[in-house]
Amino acid sequence: MALSSPIELLYVFGSFTILLLAAGFYCLVVTRSFLRAVIAIELLIKAVTLFFIAVGYITGKPALTQALVITIIVVEVVVVVVAGGIAISVFRKNDSLDITLLNKLKG
Amino acid sequence: MNTIDMILLTAMTLAALWAVMGRSLLKATIGLAVTSAILSVIIFRLGSPLAAVFELSVCTGLITVVFVSTISLTKPLTHKDIVELSKKRTRRFIYLPIILIIVTFLLIRAGIPKNLAMSMGETVKNVPEVLWNMRQLDMFGQVILIIAGALGVVVLFTEGKNGAK
């Protein structure tokens, strides 16, 4: 099963990216726990990382995409840390991480 | 690109499913770590060793540590709550594998897209050279992000004078 043409490689990697994105979006919409939503976001960003590296491999630009992916990973870490901070603050107020309880802003 | 890569990709998808549908948050975090590890192997096989190392050390290591410490700072539920919650969750999440199978069928039917004129090859082959010469603005951005993240930790994690109000 040796695939070698660029467009077929793009198809395979693109399909797996779409599968991972579907799983991540579904989890993000359905979940009731804050931290599981953050895990879903992480999963989405991993799908994007896979797609970036695949694009780099297919078009022969591995160095550029590696540099971009390294920056994306740093962004991801900072977002996770800030989300964790918000989660801890919410927990201290509400004593639970159920996001259906976060519905006080109405109108 | 051969069978090993397809097996790795499928394993990554299964690990991602485990991360999403795992019963407790710790199992989900371990699922996420396994996904990161398999992803970093795939990245290495695709000719990007530096990014693979970064993904392994940062995502599998650092983010798992951050998650576990956040989970431990937010009180875990009692066992009875967990069992009850996991029954409801299974009912909601049971649709996920079905949706994934439907998406797979749709993708197989759509088939390979028509030809795209891709731009191949690059000028600078050495990753550190790319990072430091071509993408200096991103490096500044990273420094600023880390400073902002540190400020965020200081603002959000401290208890404040009012304690638990």
Place this chain on the structure above:
Amino acid sequence: MTPSILILIPLFVIMAVNLSMRHTGKKLAFYLALALFAAQMILAIFHHRFFLASETAGVDRFFRVDLSIDNLGVVALVCMGIVSISSLFVSRYMPLDESERFKFTNLLVIMSIGMCGVVMARDIFSLYVFLEIAAITSFILIAFKKDIYGLEGAFKYLMLSAIATVFMLLSIAAILLVSKDTSFASISEALKVSGKHPIIIAAISVFLCGLFIKGGIFPFHGWLPDAYASSPAPVSILLAGIVTKVAGVYTIMRVMILFGSNASINNVLLLVGTLSILIGAFAALGQDNFKRMLAYSSISQIGYIVVGIGAGTPLGMAAAIFHFFNHAIFKSLLFVNSAALEKETGTTSMSKMGGLAERMPITGTTSVIGILSAAGIPPLAGFWSKLLIIVALWQAGRYAYSAIAIFAGVVTLGYLLTMQRKVFFGKLSAGLDKVKEAGFGIVMPSVVLASIVVLTGLLFPFILQSFVIPVKEMLAH
């Protein structure tokens, strides 16, 4: 000198103040930030004289970054300076202790660095990185007081912003398939060759969806009222005045100039913009919370800017930029007044306020000026920019859309006058006997912003000559 000093100097100031001069830094933070924003505005307005393109000595030897300022960027930088200074003044007024105020000023300067980067970037990935800087500082600032409302607003914005991130990154990866690297020049060259392929069109649409989320445009506006209403007062001024606009519509303008306007994207922009105008206007009619009403009004006004871009002509784009400037000024003015009201009456609920015109005369007058500009009443500034947008739509042959824009202006007038009547006119409500005019620190930005509104309106012929027409010329190429 290169434009990168707008990013480097604040960065070094922040590092120096935080690492070495902590004690004096805390006292001087306000004045340092004020000096930085003022310097940023001056450098932006006179950028031709300061930033010579041929200069290769000095800073350029060490840092080779791809930043530049053009006429579009000047408007955004000036707005950023004005709104940041107003927010700084209002923050002196909110009851915070000194170390908290220091953290707020730090975050404010970092957010300004992020937005400077967005305005000046000439590379789509660096644009994304600086957008993330602005977004992360926004999350922290919205949750600054750690009350449950602020945390809820921050949480909703975080979730939607992460989805926007994923959309934008996916589309950058797809564009990398055809382009040599991520700079604007390479991308526009590549799009001339393969701009019509379905994958590339999908990538562009997904990128625009990500920008719609960041900019609070229909159908992704769900986070905006919650974030604006629940954040502390100086943060609301920042968000409404500049952050949502730079992250949203300014980037859409840049991207439309980059991708080239074509008919289907323009149709989408017109549709989405019109729906934003209508939904924002009608939702604002029924609001009781002052800040939530202003948030829906922001959605509506941003819809006007999007419709101006969607007209597809250079006049439409120039009108959109002018409305961008006007909205920054009058929306910040209204939010500064809401901060004053919140501080003096202790509530943001309009049904609890009433008859405050005699107690708070300056706030009431500036509020009237802001409302008349927002509704598009001559001779204030808002009238001119809305007129230009409607003229641009008419010239482009989109008669139905311009009729809707005129109609929505009437609705805008309706809800804003209702607000004015409820809050300022009428009888003094119970419990408001002790209310007095807000102190100098809040009143001054309010008066300054109101005078900018009046001046812009009166000097419109001059502005038309020296600003709108040159931008139109620049875009016509």
